[in-house]
Amino acid sequence: MTKPDIFDLYTDYLITSFSYTTATGLSELVDGAVNHDQITRFLSQQDFTSKELWKVIKRTAREIEADDGVLIFDDTIQAKPHSKENELICWHFDHTVNRSVKGINLLNCLYYANETSLPVAFELVKKPIRFCDVKTQREKRMSEVTKNEQLRGMLKVCCQNQLKWRYALADSWFSSADNMKYIHQTLQKYFIFALKSNRLVALTSEDKAKGRFTRIDSIEWPEGPVQGWVKGLTFPVLFHRQIFTNKDGSTGTLYLISNELSATKTTLETIYQKRWKVEVFHKSIKSNTGMAKSPAKTVRTQSNHIFMSLYATARLEGLSMKQGLNKFAMKTRLYTKALQQAFKELKALRVSTA
Structure with a gap:
């Protein structure tokens, strides 16, 4: 089999698998049409990077891109507590559990356009x-x-690839002054980021000039967005406080910042809500395409497996869109079909041994 055959075969294997994915498992699945060593060589022969990812998804990106598309940045950590430590599988601080976790830390740039x-x-x-x-x-x-x-590097690459987008979205962990400067001044694009409640802001040019900055959670808020300055930036920005209700009935507060000074309350909240798409994507890459379900031993093979998992998730997204099902419903459908086939095989075995 040629390299492209193994590439597609490995991707399909990740989409259809429901447990650990191994070279031996894939070889057995295709009745030895591809052997274990071929698959291992495929994963170890080169580094699959963002450049390779763009090559395989470029056509789809061109089909869905739109001027109002958004780039969503977020990282996710997949725990691998029992794997041997190396430069990839090591300790990372996970803010969702407020402690360091041994595992893989993936920083993603997700493009969202046309649903x-x-x-x-x-x-x-x-x-x-x-x-x-x-x-x-x-x-x-x-x-x-x-x-x-790394985030700024990915932004630069997206612009070099001439991908159409209007906003960059990220949570408060990526709302650094350098990131906002780069998007506003270098790329001349818009951003909508979340801010931590202790971020220092000034609402008048006089306060800014005299260095009188105050925490964003201590200012008096009008009904809609308010213009001002954040400490560390020279250009004015728009602040907005969003009050939301959690599933348990409690309320929460989200502080947003944008360099689109004409944006309304509805615009800021509606656009930033799209950031949730990356959370769904991260859940899918862990649950549906086996991001961490590989016994690969080296940094290169581990990294390449994650690359293949990313691409498999993208293909699953396209398939689910065509079928009118979400990714998890599509995976359930595949699982049900597999169970039905296993049930038929079991019945046949009982008949043959009767």
Whole structure:
């Protein structure tokens, strides 16, 4: 079989699998048409990066892109507590559980347009630098670049690829002044980011000039967005406080910032709500295409498996759109078909041994 055959075959294997994905398992699935060594060589022969991802999803991206498309940035951590530690599988701080977790940290750039989500760039957070923590006297790892630097790199690549988009969306972990400057001044695009409640802002040019900044959660809020300045930026921005109700009946507060000064309350809330698409995508890549369900041993094969999982999730998205089902319903449909076939096989075995 040629390389493209294995590429598509491995992708289909991830979409249809419901457990761990192995080279042996794939070989057995196709009755040895591709052997274990061929699959292993496929995963280890080169590094599959964002550049390769764009090559395989470019055509689909061109079909769905729109001028009002959004780029959504977020990272996700997949725990791998029992795997051998290396520069990819190591300790990362997970803000969802407020502690460090041993596993894989994936930074994703998801493009959303015309009701379709598509991964257009990604970075795996690797920590090749080892050092001794002075306070704890324990060895730790660190990256050569920050996640915010990786985010700006992905933004640059999306522009080089001439992808149409209007807004960049991200939560408060990526609302650094450098990111906002880069989008506003260098790319001349719009952003809508969340802000932490302790972010320092000024609502008048006089307060800004005199350095009188106050926490965003302590200002008096009008009904709609308010214009002002955030500490660290020279250009004016728009602030908005959104009060929402949780499923348990409790209320929460979300602070938003944008450089689109003419944006309304409805615009900010509606556009930023699209950021949830990346959360759904991350759930899908973990549940539907086996992001962490591979026994790969080396950094390259582990990274390439994640790349294939990303691409498989994109293909599953396209398939589910054509069938009018969401990704999880599509996966359930495949699972039901597999169970039905297994049930038929069991009945045949009983008849043959009767």
